[in-house]
Each structure stands twice: as structure tokens, then as C-alpha cells.
Amino acid sequence: MSENKLHNFFAIILIAILSALIAGIYGIIHDQITFTISSEYYTKYIFLQYNLVQVEGDSRIIHPRILVVLVTFLSTWWFPLISGLIIVIFNLIQNTWKMFLKTSVLAMLISSLITVFSAIIGFILGSLIISKLPKYYFADWCFIPDKLNDYENYITAGTMDAFNFFGGILGLIVAIFYSYKKRNL
Template identity: 40%
Template sequence: MRKFLTLILIVLMAPVIGGIYGAVHDQLTYTISPEYYTKFKFIQFELAAEGPEAHLTNPRLWVAVVGFLATWWMGASIGFILCLAGLTHATWKQMLRVTLRAFLITMFTAFVTEIAGLVYGRLVLANDPVKAFENWFIPENIIDFKNYIAVGSMHNFSYAGGFIGLIAGIIYSLYQKQNPLRPGLPLPRLPSTRR
């Protein structure tokens, strides 16, 4: 019963954590390319009418809203899958501890992957001509093309990073079932410098 309640707790927390991650992530990407939001994301999320550029009061707040809306469902999905792996643990405490760590591993992996996407987008993709991005939404009035492409690449890589991180989190969880962390073990003592 406690493991089931732990599962419910994590499943309820996961979309909130995922949404907060997305809100913070989008603050970073907005800093790099405001146009990605004012000419694409705000319109895509129907926060502004279609037009050449969206002008919203307090755009950082709306960037956070876009980030939350774009990732809460990913957090929910990842949390649910990690909980299923967590059910293999002997106790609810171990399940909670290991599953939350697996979630952190997933987020860290996603972050590292999206930074790689940002670098790849800026150093490689942004040097391609506009017509190479016919599957992307590129506004005609874009001013900072390179940063727009870099942020688009970062967003694309973040979903791949979430999937890779999920695999890493599952592996971690299953590994911990075989080699559980034992809480309460004493820390090794450092040699005393006093004589």
C-alpha cells in the first residue's frame, strides 16, 4: 500500500517538476533568442495573434508559461515510467529515494544533451542556408538567424535528451535494485591532523 501511495506521490510531482524544468529551460533559450518566442512560440501556443511579431507585456512570464506547457506532459510520462521501474524496489522508502534520483539523472542528461544541441545548432546548423530548414518554421522577418537556429536545435535535442535520460534513469533504478544504497552507513573518517 505504501509503495502505491509513493507511486501516486511521484506521479503527481513529476509533471510539476517537468513543467518547472521547462520554464527554467525556456528562460535560458529566451535569453539567447527572444525572436524564437516573439515570432514563433508565443504564436504557436496561441498567446498572441498571428503576425510578424508578438509583443506581450512581461514576456519572461509568458516564456515560463510556454516552457511549463511544453514540458509538463514529458515530466508526467517520465515520472510514470520511472515509477514503474521503482516498483521493483523492496520498500517504499527505497522506491522513493531511487526514483527521485533517477528523475534527477534524467533531467541532468536532458540538460547536457540540450547544451550539446545548442552548441551543434550554433556552430554547425546555423551556418546552413535558410532553405536547408524547410521543415522548420523560420519567419521571413528573422533578424538573428544563427541564435534562432541554435535555440531551435536546443529544443529539439532536449526531447532526445529526455528520452536518453529516461533510459539512464531506468538503468540506474534497476541497478539500485541489484546493488541498493544502504542508508545509515557511517561515512569514512578522515585521518586526524591533530597530534
């Protein structure tokens, strides 16, 4: 194996570890914040979605924040792996392994920051606008339980979560363009 290929191989491993670590830490923080905004979003929707409880709002949940960490792992492990691999593949066009590593790490940082800012925008829009809409506006495209103690915070947490997901996709797209623009520089 040539020295450049060996460096690229180690850079790929480093990028994969970094992307998983960054995404894991961010995911735990994001989900703990959304749980704080609306525990019902988890106890009456997300936990059911992941079969962690059998009944909506199950009162037997002893440590819900631990379940939130489990949900974070179950819902996020695959996306940074795929996006990291895509970013690495697009950065194979770089001339040197140092440029490959630098551009890949910066692309991951750009992707992460866009995801964070998207979640913040989701929180702002969710709390100021979307949560003020009547329940029937959401009938065709999202699950809202019948018995909610705090409808507005439930919608805010859901909006923040949706914007977070779409921010991850947008971040990946921007990271790919960034990597492409940095080629041969």
C-alpha cells in the same frame, strides 16, 4: 492497506511532486535562456504555435517573458508526469519502499541531468555548427520565418529546444535502465 503498500503510495506521491517541481523549475530556466538567445524564436514561432499571438512577431506583446512561462507550463506539464509514472512503475520491482524511493529519486535526477546536458550540447552544436548552415537546409523539416533579425540565434534556440526534448526521452530511457539494474540490490 499493508505498510509496504502505504509507503509505496506515499513515495509515488512524493516522486510525482518532485518530478513536477524539478521539471517546472528547469523548464522555466531553460525557456528563459532560449528566449534570451532568441526572442524571435518565441515571438515569431512558439507563441504562434500555442495561439498566444495571432500574427508573427506581434509587436503588441507587452510581457513576453510571462508568455514564455505560460509556454513552459503548456509544453512541459505532461512529460514529467508520464516519465515520473513510468519510472515509478519500473521501480515497483524494488524489494523495499526505501529502495523504491531512493532508486526512483536517483532515476529522476539522472533523467534531469541528461536533459540538461542535452540542452547544453544543443546550444553548443546550434551556435557553432547548425546555425551556420544556409536557410534552405531546413526547408523540409522546420519552420523558419522569412523575416528574421537574427537567423543564427533563432536556429541556436531551436536546436537547443530540440536537443532538450530528445534529452528528456533519452534521460527517461537511461533512468529506466538504471532502475532495472538496481533491482534486488
